[in-house]
Amino acid sequence: MPGSRAKLPGLRRWWRVALLAPLLLFLLASFVAPVLMMLSRAVVDRDLERLWPDSAVALRQWDGAGAPPDALAATVAREIVATRQAGTLNQVANRLNYDMVGSRSLLYATADRLTAGSAGTTVRDLARIDPRWGQPGIWAAMRHADGPLTRHYLLAALDRRLDADDRIVNVPAEQAVFANIYLRTFKISAIVALLCIALGYPVAYLLASLPERKANPLLILVLLPFWTSALVRTAAWAVLLQTNGVVNNALQTVGLIDAPLQLIYNRLGVYIAMTHVLLPFFILPLYGVMKGIPPTAMRAASSLGAPPLRAFLSVYLPQTLPGVAAGAIIVFTLALGYYVTPALVGGGADQMISASIAFYTNQSLNWGMAAALSLLLLLPLLLMVFAGRTMVRTVPA
């Protein structure tokens, strides 16, 4: 590699810092801080603490065993009424509803009776308003939400919850959706990565075996889709794969099929469009690695009598494996976070974890859940990227 820092004229340390500092500060403020703050919502749980400060203190002092003390019940009752009057009860009610379905209506009904002044505030009095106050469920829900940290969202993202005795249990089968969606996300990403290997390896090999004069024009065929945005290419597939779109028409004209095939709004559409969008990300790095492999090794193998296939398998292929792994990891990790393409060409059963994150952000407004799902998406991804970087470093330059 011509030129390096050693040959650049000396520059005082102060200047190096001054050159880098603006970008690093910008990224810290505009990227690192927002992402960390968002992820922290997966474990930080301060809604109840903020709105019911006295109850939060009392809940933390209670050991959770047996019946709740009457003093705690009185504090909770007082703060139910106060937040109902301030119009903020719904925030606590939403939070408790995540833990125990029905908490919301319970709190509002109780608030109405307490405001009417017709009831006392011991546990027994509350249980007369609604028998659930005499059961452990609602009290456990409040204890789980007493802040400042919670396991609730991360457990929920793993289809688990804390029961009234603080044991980790599976959520009911009909609510256990996330394991399935994660599995689907990994499966779709893995299949797309395998398709990219199958389609991309021969192409990269052909490009690398051609002289540059011939390879460069062909490289444009890889760069053209690379340059076109993922959205535009997804839109192109959405146009082409319609029931009476170009692909179905062509297949019918040729006589391969009698009736139009369902090519879109299902898994097939997702595989086609995602493979198309991600294939250049596999071909380009692998081509770079293959260009760096000296052709002399293959020639040496054949001059020593190895048949072409044998020479390829035992001499060439092993040298390209780091490139294959790096390209596949790039495709796999990009695919894990895909949102736009499955949203446009997939059906309801083809949505990946990003769609769930979007749902909890925009529609259900359960930000803790969106953060927990993001965290569980990010962790395996960072591991993969780290593994990928290590592998790329072993690529012969």
Add this chain to the structure above:
Amino acid sequence: MSAYRSRSERAGRAALIGFSVLVFAFLVLPILAVIPLSLNPTTFLVFPEGEISLRWYRHLAESPQWTHAFGNSLKIAIATTLIATPLGTLAAIGLAYMRSRAKTAIVALITAPLVVPVVVVAIAFYFLFAPLGLVNGSLGLIVAHSALAVPFVVIVVHAALRGLDTELLRAAASLGARPLTILIRVLVPLIAPGVAAGAVFAFMTSFDETTVALFIAGPEQRTLPIQMFEGVREQISPAIAAAATLLIIASTLLLGAAELLRRRGEGRAGSAPPDVGA
């Protein structure tokens, strides 16, 4: 070619070429097929038979939604370019002077926006701006796009710096120029093509960005990708094909130019760096 001696070798080569032609077709035809579809005079998504028409392009030009979205995208992409290019260029120069260990950590930080899924970035910004009332404003989108665009500027400019003919810098130094003078008068002009290429990458990153925009743009900031996303989702028509055609032409011209600049900047006709993505 003399290297292919045996019949089986020639057959293998033919199979390789045949398979590659199919893959090239898979890569390019779907993009090219959109162009004739956009010239179709009917409301159906079929190839025009005989007569072609610019009807759907007129539809785009006359629709306030599409023109407004185009204006927004342009404005936000220009602002992003103006932020990301200087920040990225300065940092790339700083990186070129750094030693390996600190450099690895800083490069990891700078390229992090490429690794983290865009949806995670999008909700991070949404959570940040929603309480501040900044959702539905251009500023949030510009800041987010700049963070996403800056790694491309750093990668491209850094590659240009590595391809630099350092003799010129040493010549300047031996003639008595101070380091800062060398930086401004010699180094920056030499890497100007790389910087220009980085600016184009930054512009296109913002112009094409969909996910963050979907989350944090309000009706007033509707960008072209949002308009297109909702068009595909709600009512797919040849207007989508026309918009896609315009975007394909724009990105091919701009990024093709950037690729030429980048190669000139690197001083060699090499391959694309593996880590530059869209």
